[in-house]
Amino acid sequence: MASGCRIGPSILNSDLANLGAECxxxxxxxxxxxxxxxxxxxxxxxFYMHMMVSRPEQWVKPMAVAGANQYTFHLEAxxxxxxxxxxIRENGMKVGLAIKPGTTVEYLAPxxxxxxxxxxxxxxxxxxxxxxxxxxxxxxxxxRTQFPSLDIEVDGGVGPDTIHKCAEAGANMIVSGSAIMRSxxxxxxxxxxxNVCSEAAQKRSLDR
Ligand SMILES: O=C(CO)[C@@H](O)[C@H](O)COP(=O)(O)O
Ligand SMILES: [Fe+2]
Numbered sequence: 001m002a003s004g005c006r007i008g009p010s011i012l013n014s015d016l017a018n019l020g021a022e023c024x025x026x027x028x029x030x031x032x033x034x035x036x037x038x039x040x041x042x043x044x045x046x047f048y049m050h051m052m053v054s055r056p057e058q059w060v061k062p063m064a065v066a067g068a069n070q071y072t073f074h075l076e077a078x079x080x081x082x083x084x085x086x087x088i089r090e091n092g093m094k095v096g097l098a099i100k101p102g103t104t105v106e107y108l109a110p111x112x113x114x115x116x117x118x119x120x121x122x123x124x125x126x127x128x129x130x131x132x133x134x135x136x137x138x139x140x141x142x143x144r145t146q147f148p149s150l151d152i153e154v155d156g157g158v159g160p161d162t163i164h165k166c167a168e169a170g171a172n173m174i175v176s177g178s179a180i181m182r183s184x185x186x187x188x189x190x191x192x193x194x195n196v197c198s199e200a201a202q203k204r205s206l207d208r
Contacts, residue, residue: 072096123156144170
């Protein structure tokens with residue numbers, strides 16, 4: 001199985017003027033990592049960058065210097081994913097590879113053994129608060145079947161109402177923006193997301 005169920009609040013919709021405090025609030029509420037949608041500043045913690053940029057090659061070093069732990073780029077944004085994967089690793093970061101809703105999962109598959117995490121976007125990348133696209137779940141399911149130990153992340157419209165679909169399909173890294181950030185009790189939302197995800201993972205391992 002992938003490396004456990006982890007919940008990463010997306011702070012795209014948070015109070016960006018108080019980014020440091022918002023990050024601490026999320027970590028104090030039990031977040032496993034922080035999902036930063038670029039362009040964003042970084043700091044000291046577990047920062048996984050989601051680079052929704054057109055030339056991801058140019059930000060590898062700056063993000064490494066800023067202290068990012070993982071660099072996730074979009075497959076659609078580069079002509080040479082292999083070289084970019086190598087560069088990210090040489091700069092000491094883990095590698096995430098994302099696909100937009102319109103990209104089929106077969107394009108990602110050839111890289112799956114070279115990356116740490118696959119990100120299946122469940123909204124069009126851009127901003128928080130969009131509607132979850134349930135029709136992306138077959139991609140997650142296919143990846144989980146083909147690559148049982150790969151970390152698979154979902155991002156966009158994920159919260160208490162949609163986590164079951166993601167968990168059942170096989171996602172183990174859950175990005176959630178609005179549902180966590182807008183809650184008065186982020187800890188309980190994070191716990192709920194993690195519990196649903198862990199239960200589905202446990203069931204999968206028993207079924208195997
Ligand atoms: O990458 C993105 C949006 O493109 C995200 O990380 C969002 O920020 C998630 O926010 P919600 O959809 O959960 O509100
Ligand atoms: Fe994101």
